[in-house]
Amino acid sequence: MLTISLTHYVVLSALLFSIGLFGVLTKRNAVAVLICIEIMLNAVNINLVAFSKYITPIDFTGQIFSLFVITVAAAEVGIGLAIIIAIYRNKLSVNLDDFDWLKW
Amino acid sequence: MPADMFALTLPFDPSALTLEMLMAGLAMLVLILGIIVPKGARHGLGWVSLLGILGIMAVAVSLWGEKRELLNGMYLLDNYALFWKITFMTAAALVILGCMRFVDNMGNQAEYYSLTLFATLGMMVMASAGDFITFYLGLELMTLSFVILVCFRKTDAKSVEAGIKYLLLAGMSSAVLLYGLTLIYGLTGSITILEIGRIIAMQPLSPALVLAVVLVIAGLGFKVSAVPFHMWSPDVYEGAPTPVTAYLAVGSKAASFAIILRLFVSGLPGIWENWAMVMAILAAVTIIVGNLVAIPQTNIKRMLAYSSIAQAGYILVGLVTATEAGIKGVMFYCFLYVFATMAAFVVATYYYNVSGSDELRDYAGLAQRSPLLAAVMLVALLSMAGIPPLAGFAGKFYLFSSIVGDFLWLVFVGLIMSMVSVYYYLRVALVMYRDDPVDATPISVSSPVAVTLVFATIATLVIGICPGPLSEVVNGAAHTFFLH
Amino acid sequence: MSDWAGVFIFFVVALIFGAGGIATSFLIQPRRDTPLKLEPYECGMPTQGSTWIQFKTGYFLYALLFVIFDVETIYLYAWAVKFQSLGLFAFIEMIIFVFILIVGLWYAWKEGALEWQ
Numbered sequence: 001m002l003t004i005s006l007t008h009y010v011v012l013s014a015l016l017f018s019i020g021l022f023g024v025l026t027k028r029n030a031v032a033v034l035i036c037i038e039i040m041l042n043a044v045n046i047n048l049v050a051f052s053k054y055i056t057p058i059d060f061t062g063q064i065f066s067l068f069v070i071t072v073a074a075a076e077v078g079i080g081l082a083i084i085i086a087i088y089r090n091k092l093s094v095n096l097d098d099f100d101w102l103k104w
Numbered sequence: 105m106p107a108d109m110f111a112l113t114l115p116f117d118p119s120a121l122t123l124e125m126l127m128a129g130l131a132m133l134v135l136i137l138g139i140i141v142p143k144g145a146r147h148g149l150g151w152v153s154l155l156g157i158l159g160i161m162a163v164a165v166s167l168w169g170e171k172r173e174l175l176n177g178m179y180l181l182d183n184y185a186l187f188w189k190i191t192f193m194t195a196a197a198l199v200i201l202g203c204m205r206f207v208d209n210m211g212n213q214a215e216y217y218s219l220t221l222f223a224t225l226g227m228m229v230m231a232s233a234g235d236f237i238t239f240y241l242g243l244e245l246m247t248l249s250f251v252i253l254v255c256f257r258k259t260d261a262k263s264v265e266a267g268i269k270y271l272l273l274a275g276m277s278s279a280v281l282l283y284g285l286t287l288i289y290g291l292t293g294s295i296t297i298l299e300i301g302r303i304i305a306m307q308p309l310s311p312a313l314v315l316a317v318v319l320v321i322a323g324l325g326f327k328v329s330a331v332p333f334h335m336w337s338p339d340v341y342e343g344a345p346t347p348v349t350a351y352l353a354v355g356s357k358a359a360s361f362a363i364i365l366r367l368f369v370s371g372l373p374g375i376w377e378n379w380a381m382v383m384a385i386l387a388a389v390t391i392i393v394g395n396l397v398a399i400p401q402t403n404i405k406r407m408l409a410y411s412s413i414a415q416a417g418y419i420l421v422g423l424v425t426a427t428e429a430g431i432k433g434v435m436f437y438c439f440l441y442v443f444a445t446m447a448a449f450v451v452a453t454y455y456y457n458v459s460g461s462d463e464l465r466d467y468a469g470l471a472q473r474s475p476l477l478a479a480v481m482l483v484a485l486l487s488m489a490g491i492p493p494l495a496g497f498a499g500k501f502y503l504f505s506s507i508v509g510d511f512l513w514l515v516f517v518g519l520i521m522s523m524v525s526v527y528y529y530l531r532v533a534l535v536m537y538r539d540d541p542v543d544a545t546p547i548s549v550s551s552p553v554a555v556t557l558v559f560a561t562i563a564t565l566v567i568g569i570c571p572g573p574l575s576e577v578v579n580g581a582a583h584t585f586f587l588h
Numbered sequence: 589m590s591d592w593a594g595v596f597i598f599f600v601v602a603l604i605f606g607a608g609g610i611a612t613s614f615l616i617q618p619r620r621d622t623p624l625k626l627e628p629y630e631c632g633m634p635t636q637g638s639t640w641i642q643f644k645t646g647y648f649l650y651a652l653l654f655v656i657f658d659v660e661t662i663y664l665y666a667w668a669v670k671f672q673s674l675g676l677f678a679f680i681e682m683i684i685f686v687f688i689l690i691v692g693l694w695y696a697w698k699e700g701a702l703e704w705q
Contacts, residue, residue, distance in 0.1 A: 017283055021276075047290065051290040061289070083268045085648050
C-alpha cells in the first residue's frame with residue numbers, strides 16, 4: 001500500500017521549483033518569466049502547506065504564510081502586467097515577440 | 105476558545121506598532137490628498153510628506169530604549185530596530201527634500217510621495233521583523249514600491265525597461281529566498297527567528313539546512329547586490345529616475361542588511377562556522393569586482409551603482425564574525441553611507457535638471473559653475489573612498505577592526521581596493537575642478553537642495569571628525585540585539 | 589522498493605496505452621485530405637481571419653483590478669469562518685483593511701482606470 005508522505009510533497013515542490021528556475025533563466029519573454037516566477041512561488045506554497053500538515057499540525061503557521069505568499073504573488077503579477085501594458089503603449093505593439101530586447 | 109475571550113481585549117499591544125501605523129497613515133493621507141487637491145497645488149505634497157516623516161522620527165526618538173516583543177517574537181521593537189528606522193527615515197527625508205523639483209517635473213507627485221512612504225514603511229517593518237512572515241511582507245512591500253518608482257517615467261523606455269528587469273529579478277530572488285526559508289521552517293518547525301536560533305543550536309547540521317542557507321544567501325545577495333548576484337543593479341540604477349536610484353541604493357540596501365543581521369546573527373549562529381567563510385568570500389569578491397568595474401564607467405549613475413556594489417561588500421565584512429563589534433560596524437557604516445550617497449545623488453539629480461545629462465564628461469568645470477555642488481560631490485566621494493577625516497574612514501575602521509583577528513586577508517583586500525577606489529572617485533573630482541566648462545553660466549542652487557546638501561556634508565564631516573557620540577549610540581543599539 | 593515498482597509499472601503501461609493508440613490510428617487510418625477535413629472544426633461557422641488577433645489592452649486593466657480585489661477574499665474568507673470567536677477587534681481590523689482597499693479603488697477610479705478607452 002502506497003501512502004503519500006512528506007517526502008513526496010517535498011520532491012514535488014523541489015521539481016516544480018527547479019522547473020520554474022530553469023524557465024526564469026532561459027525564457028526571453030517577460031510574461032513567460034513572470035509565469036515561471038509564479039511556478040516557483042507555488043513550489044514554495046506546496047512546501048509550506050506540507051510542512052504545516054506534517055511538522056506543525058497543531059498551529060497553522062505554514063498555511064497562514066502561504067496565504068500571504070499568494071497575496072504578494074498577485075500584487076507582483078499585477079505590477080508586472082501593468083508595466084508590460086506601459087511597454088506596449090510605448091512601442092505601440094501588442095506582439096510579445098517584440099520583447100526580445102529584454103536580455104541579461 | 106470561549107467566544108468572549110477576545111470580545112474587547114486586544115490580543116496584543118498595538119502601541120508597539122505606533123511608528124508603522126503612523127507611516128501607513130501618512131502614506132494613505134498623501135495618496136488621498138492627491139485625489140482631492142487640485143493639480144496646481146500638488147507640489148505641497150512633498151512638504152506634507154517631509155513634515156510627516158520628521159514627526160514620525162520625533163516619535164521614534166521618544167520611543168528610544170523601549171524593548172517589546174509582539175505575538176511571541178513575531179515583531180521586535182528594540183533600539184536596534186529603532187536605529188534602523190531612524191536611518192531609513194533620514195534617507196527618505198533627505199531624498200524628498202533634495203529632489204522636489206525633479207518630482208514636480210515628472211508630475212504625479214501624490215503617487216511618487218506615497219510610494220516613497222510605503223517603501224519606507226516596508227523597510228521599517230523589515231527592521232522589526234522577528235519571523236519570516238513579517239520579514240517577507242516588509243521586503244515585498246519595499247520591493248514592489250520600488251519597482252513602481254523605478255518605472256515611474258512610464259513614457260521613457262529606459263525607465264520602464266529598468267522597472268521590468270527589477271521586477272523579474274526581484275521576484276526570482278524573493279522566490280529563491282522564500283524556498284530557503286520554507287526549508288528552514290520544515291527543518292525546525294518554527295518561523296520565529298529567535299526560536300530557530302535555539303533549535304538549530306541543538307540540532308546536528310543536516311545537508312538540507314546547508315542548502316536552505318545557500319538559497320537564503322543567494323536571495324538576500326540579490327537584494328544587497330553582492331557580486332555574483334549584482335547584474336541587475338547597474339541597469340536599474342541607470343534607468344530609474346535619479347531620486348529613486350538614490351533611495352534604492354541607500355534604503356533597500358540598508359534594510360536588507362538590517363534583516364540579514366537579524367537572520368544570520370540571531371537565527372543561525374549555531375552554524376556560524378559554516379557560513380562565515382562564504383560571507384567572507386562573498387564580501388571579498390564584491391569589493392574587488394565592484395571597485396574594478398567602476399573604473400571604466402563614463403556615466404555618473406552607473407559609476408555610483410558600481411561604487412555602491414563595492415560599498416555593499418565593505419558592509420558584508422561586518423557580518424562575517426557575527427559579533428557585537430561587527431553589528432556595530434554595519435549599523436555605523438549604513439548610517440553614514442546614507443549621507444554620502446544622498447549628497448552625491450542629490451547633486452546628480454540637480455545637475456541633471458540643469459544639463460539633462462548624467463555623463464561624466466558633462467560634469468567638466470562644475471566647480472566654476474557651482475562651487476557648492478562640486479564641493480559636496482567631492483566630500484561625498486572622498487567619504488565613500490574612506491579618506492580621513494571624513495565619515496567613511498571611521499566607518500571602514502569599525503568594520504575592518506571587527507575582523508582583524510580571524511580574517512586578516514580580508515582586511516588587506518579591503519585596504520587595497522579602497523586605494524583603487526580613490527582613483528575613480530578622484531577622476532570625477534578632476535573633471536569637476538580641472539576641466540573648463542562648455543557652458544560657463546553659473547548654476548543657482550535652490551534653497552531646499554542647498555539645505556539638503558549642506559546638512560549631508562556637515563553630517564559626513566562631523567561623524568568623521570568625532571565619531572564618538574554616534575559610536576556610543578550604535579553600541580547601545582547593537583547591544584540590545586542580543587538581549588532577546 | 590516494491591511500492592516504487594508499482595508506480596513504475598503504472599507509468600510504463602500509461603505510456604504504452606497513450607502512445608499505442610496514436611501509433612495504431614496513424615498506421616491504419618485512411619488518408620483522404622479534403623479542404624473541409626483540414627478545418628479546425630468539421631462543422632459550424634467557418635473561421636474569419638487570423639486566429640492570432642490583437643485585442644485591446646483595456647481588457648488587461650480590468651483583469652488587473654479584478655486580480656487585486658479578488659485576492660482580498662482569502663483574508664475575508666479566513667476571517668468569516670472564525671467570525672464568532674474572533675469578536676470585535678478582528679471586526680474593526682477588517683473594516684480598516686477593507687477601507688484601505690476602497691481607497692485604492694477610489695484612486696483607480698479617479699485616475700480613470702475604470703474608463704473604457
